[in-house]
Amino acid sequence: xxxAGGGSWNTVEEMSTDQWRDMIGTNxxxxxxxxxxxxxxxxxxxxxxxxxxxxxxxxxxxxxRGAYCAAKAGLASLLETVRRETRDTGLRVSTVSLSRVDTxxxxxxxxxxxxxxxxxxxxxxxxxxxxxxxxxxxxxxxASAITSTFGPYPEHxxxxxxxxx
Numbered sequence: 001x002x003x004a005g006g007g008s009w010n011t012v013e014e015m016s017t018d019q020w021r022d023m024i025g026t027n028x029x030x031x032x033x034x035x036x037x038x039x040x041x042x043x044x045x046x047x048x049x050x051x052x053x054x055x056x057x058x059x060x061x062x063x064x065r066g067a068y069c070a071a072k073a074g075l076a077s078l079l080e081t082v083r084r085e086t087r088d089t090g091l092r093v094s095t096v097s098l099s100r101v102d103t104x105x106x107x108x109x110x111x112x113x114x115x116x117x118x119x120x121x122x123x124x125x126x127x128x129x130x131x132x133x134x135x136x137x138x139x140x141x142x143a144s145a146i147t148s149t150f151g152p153y154p155e156h157x158x159x160x161x162x163x164x165x
Contacts, residue, residue, distance in 0.1 A: 001126070002075075003053040004030035007106050009064040020067050027071030028078070035082060047090045047134035051126055052079045054097040056142070060151040083139070092137040094129050098122055099144035099151070115147040 058072035083093040100116035144150040
């Protein structure tokens, strides 16, 4: 699984070259190095599964997130390239694009964004991919909490809690 992420928001005009390199380095270069090292192992295991964790920022250009958005769009392209380059091996490649997740991202603490996906919610989405039969490839998943948004649009249904199982 490829899951590197870090973010600091700044306009393109105000962003330093070091900030740009840091964002691309963490979010895209880190993914490249992980995939590059993992590919020989994945190729050796028929029907192996590679999952890359992306963001709604790959599809939507948010103001002040230029480097982060560019890196996540690059991750999506990298994963699609790997899919095409390894098609003959049966490697299954999935991109999971999540919206807000209640994690430590950008210095936050779990529990401070109750409207977002929980860490457990995100883990269930990802782990579900591993339970599928070998012949099923989930290429792309976009996931958000019903109480949050995917992208910049105010589409959430409010702050009410859903039914308990």
